[in-house]
Amino acid sequence: MGGNRPERGERETGEEKNFSLLLCNGGRKKMMQGAFLGLALLVFLGNLMMWIIMPTFTYYLKWLPQLLAHTNSTFFDIQGTIMLNFTLPILFIGVIGCFYIHLGKDASQHNNVQRRDYLKAVRQPKIIKALGIVTWIELLFVAAFVVLCVWYFAAFIHYHFSTISIYAASKGVQVWQAKIDRVALVIGLTGNICLTFLFYPVTRRSSILPMLGLTSEGSIKYHIWLGHITMLLFTAHGLLYILFWALSHRLYEMVKWDPHYVSNIAGEISLVMGLTIWITTIPGIRRKMFELFFYTHYLYIGFMAFFTLHTGIFYACIMLPGFYLFLVDRYLRFLQSTQNVRLNSARILPCQTFELNFSKTPGLKYSPTSIMFINVPTISKLQWHPFTVTSNSNLEEDTISAIIKCEGSWTKKLYDVMSSPTPVDSLQVSVEGPYGPAQTSYLRHDALVMISGGSGITPFISIIKELIFMSSVRNQKTPKVLLITIFKNSSHLSILDLLLPLSPTTSFTISNLDIQIEAYITRDTKPTIMLENPEPARAVWFKPKTSDVPISSILGQNSWLWLAAIISGSFFIYLLLVGVLYQYYVYPMDHGSNKVFPYYTRALLNVLFICFGIVISASAAFLWNKKQIGREAKHIQDSSRSYANVTVTNDQHQELESFPRKSLNTSINTYYFRRPDLKRILMEIEGSSVGVLASGPKSLRHDVAAICSGLPNNVTFDSNSFNW
Structure with a gap:
């Protein structure tokens, strides 16, 4: 009663009008998506340039002094310079990716009809025994990554070997022994490149992978490849240092925890945890003892924590962005998993x-x-x-x-x-x-x-x-x-x-x-x-x-906008806490010398600040959307009973x-x-x-x-x- 119900044909006409409107708006959104994608590419190329130039004399003799002169401050010390070059660009791309996906989510199925695929030829599959099914474009990116790692290794070797005699004299060892030391260091530095990219493929709510046309479940193979290479390099890094200490009669270095330099024992603990994870990924163990494989992977928390204590927060900031985005995703997953679903x-x-x-x-x-x-x-x-x-x-x-x-x-x-x-x-x-x-x-x-x-x-x-x-x-x-x-x-x-x-x-x-x-x-x-x-x-x-x-949806219908807010807000809280720490506690103590305040304390506080920022921002967004979703859920409380x-x-x-x-x-x-x-x-x-x-x-x-x-x-x- 009450009013005439629209016939099905009328409803379909309305839906067709809405669809036509969606197509019109879709063209405008595509243009905005293209702009965001271009901006992200530009920022990434700038970040890639920093990776390429970093292992050279040009970086250490010209670029770094200029960067420090213009960016070093009592609020962030040298950590601010490193974050500006390596951390902020990737997090900025992550935020851009959120807007990119948000614009494309409504028209993802409707604006791609019969669109010409210019990359069709390079997307054709190729079977490689060691890699499985890969496309030519994937092989191109794999080759580019290998070239980057080889360049990074070769350039750093050239940089360190150019002054190897001076270094050997300062350490009181022979030149050939010093070369083992430097090779071990450079292998570890190269492993850090792989670690930097390791967590992107397993970030399920990633805003970066969709810009590359990838999904987390489809990118697991990249995580596997990177994991193998990372642990291979880190294992070689550790074994070569043990060899160097044994040859130079310095095995006591294995248990050294230097408060103002690299902590060797923290690195060894991190390596043992990484090796434990790596061993359980052997196909026979993973298939027959999946629970062991699954539970052992939680050691990544200790692995990353002791890695940060080993290298110090300054260098850890280089690989921070990928792990930071993973932590945001992991905490949001934890919040969702605490609810019992109907x-x-x-x-x-x-x-x-x-x-x-x-x-x-x-x-x-x-x-x-x-x-x-x-x-x-x-x-x-x-x-x-x-x-x-x-x-x-x-x-x-x-x-x-x-x-x-x-x-x-x-x-x-x-x-x-x-x-x-x-x-x-x-x-x-x-x-x-x-x-x-x-x-x-x-x-x-x-x-x-x-x-x-x-x-x-x-x-x-x-x-x-x-x-x-x-x-x-x-x-x-x-x-x-x-x-x-x-x-x-x-x-x-x-x-x-x-x-x-x-x-x-x-x-x-x-x-x-x-x-x-x-x-x-x-x-x-x-x-x-x-x-x-x-x-x-x-x-x-x-x-x-x-x-x-x-x-x-854990963050409601505008989940990608909320994710952008969480990434931005949590990192702002982190920067605020770090700035207060350095300005009012660290700098008055060591006046920028980094010789008084212990590295491990600085690293632990930074880790706590990161976690605090993520927990506060993500929890606030979750609770706000939970209230909104609760109102929507009231309309379907009896749906299961009636059905x-x-x-x-x-x-x-x-x-x-x-x-x-x-x-x-x-x-x-x-x-x-x-x-x-x-x-x-x-x-x-x-x-x-x-x-x-x-x-x-x-x-x-x-x-x-x-x-x-x-x-x-x-x-x-x-x-x-x-x-x-």
């Missing part, structure tokens, strides 16, 4: 796979292929496991879902809890995320080929749902989709039921999407009895506690489970006891732009990448494979 239901599939359905706030938007980390304290209080989000924030406004397959002890225990004949009424769950790419490029292609093995289909479910939304609501032209799935048994075909939204009454249908599904069963020779008479998925409903909250009441009857339950299969049957071809001829299939795909995505076992992804590398340039392989 788990509404679970769907148990007949293939030892289950779907968890959580309540979320409507304001939480995420992109396809996003992941979230899940913790269930009743199984393990410390273990967090990543799972791909299979729901779509446009189709399922109040729900976020993830599929979990039994492939380890943790997932097996959780499956036993879910599939128990007497399931629990509620389950305490915490999450971090979701995290996903800032932009996606699926609409750029005429055709999409998705090739999955086993549970690798999960990221493709979210992509297909996004394409359904784009074709149904936006009325956009979507690419032709070919989904090739490879399963061991027929029972795994039930996963395909999850390709559509849960509700059978939804207005979004797959009929507008040109999709073909080719399912290959490798072990069964014919349809099983289970497939001919499929067992419906079993729904398990939970009764969330009143204290459980819907999943929401459960709708689907509780047997007839409705059968309708719910049969609807997706009926809609998809016409699009599915099933082949038994066969594997797909991927090369033939990919060569037969027509289109001026064909996107190929692979997800699943390593061997499958490598096979697809190898095939794509030999195909024409109209075929583009997505090298950001979905494996953690």
Whole structure:
């Protein structure tokens, strides 16, 4: 009553107008994004120039004296000069990145249609045994990084060897022994370059990686490479110094803690912690004793703390920005993980796979292929496991879902809890995320080929749902989709039921999407009895506690603007505290000589100031947004209860489970006891732009990448494979 409700056609017209307005604004936002990206590139090139010039005579004899003369002050001492050259530029880029992502988040799916990819040729995959799947552009950056490290090492060797005789005489050792000393030092300095970049790939809420078209989950391989190189160089650094001390009869140096210079024992403690982490990354140990690998990684806290005590805060400021941004992200993750989220239901599939359905706030938007980390304290209080989000924030406004397959002890225990004949009424769950790419490029292609093995289909479910939304609501032209799935048994075909939204009454249908599904069963020779008479998925409903909250963005809808404020505010607090310390305590004591106030005390206070600034700024932002999100959450407090009441009857339950299969049957071809001829299939795909995505076992992804590398340039392989 009360008023006329708008018809569906009128609603769609309004949505089309909003979309047109979005496209108009998108052009302006793209220009602003380009300006921010150009500014970030300019600042980075300036910072890179400082890295290149630092190991030369020009820097120490000309640049550094001038920099100190113009920037040294009683507020920050020489630390201010170092932060100005190496710390502030990267943090500034981090803030710029926040604005860049904020401008692009609304139009990430709509402004990239049929945009020409000028870097397509260099993005083609190449298989290198030691590195896995890499693109030519990745190889270019790897080569540039290696050149930087080689230059840094060679230039510093030249710098130190030019006065080696004088240095040897001052130390009272022979020249060849002094050379071992200097080589050990330079190897350590080169290792610091790798340490500087080590934490960028594992910063999940990174504002820098998206500007490079990267995501944290897709950049883990860079963290692995950098970790190996870092520990190799630091180990050589430590062993060479021990050799030098032994040859010069100075082994007492191993336990020396110089209050006004390098602390050797702090460096040794840091190295031992780093070696412990490094050993547990050996593939055999990591796979067989994952918990040991996982828990050992927490030693990074001690590793970085003792590294700072070893080098002193002056030099630690050079590698500070990457670790600083990581600490901001890590503390925000901690704040999110302290909340218990509202788990509404679970769907148990007949293939030892289950779907968890959580309540979320409507304001939480995420992109396809996003992941979230899940913790269930009743199984393990410390273990967090990543799972791909299979729901779509446009189709399922109040729900976020993830599929979990039994492939380890943790997932097996959780499956036993879910599939128990007497399931629990509620389950305490915490999450971090979701995290996903800032932009996606699926609409750029005429055709999409998705090739999955086993549970690798999960990221493709979210992509297909996004394409359904784009074709149904936006009325956009979507690419032709070919989904090739490879399963061991027929029972795994039930996963395909999850390709559509849960509700059978939804207005979004797959009929507008040109999709073909080719399912290959490798072990069964014919349809099983289970497939001919499929067992419906079993729904398990939970009764969330009143204290459980819907999943929401930790910093609200304007999360990137808040992140920029946190980075800026926390660093301002840090600078303020450091300035007060130096001006009113350190400088009156040593008058800039750095010979009275101990280095280790200075380093410890700086570490405490950094943590204090981050905790204050991030906590304030979190609490402010928690209040705002709480108001939004009130509107969906009863959603899980009402949803459960709708689907509780047997007839409705059968309708719910049969609807997706009926809609998809016409699009599915099933082949038994066969594997797909991927090369033939990919060569037969027509289109001026064909996107190929692979997800699943390593061997499958490598096979697809190898095939794509030999195909024409109209075929583009997505090298950001979905494996953690």
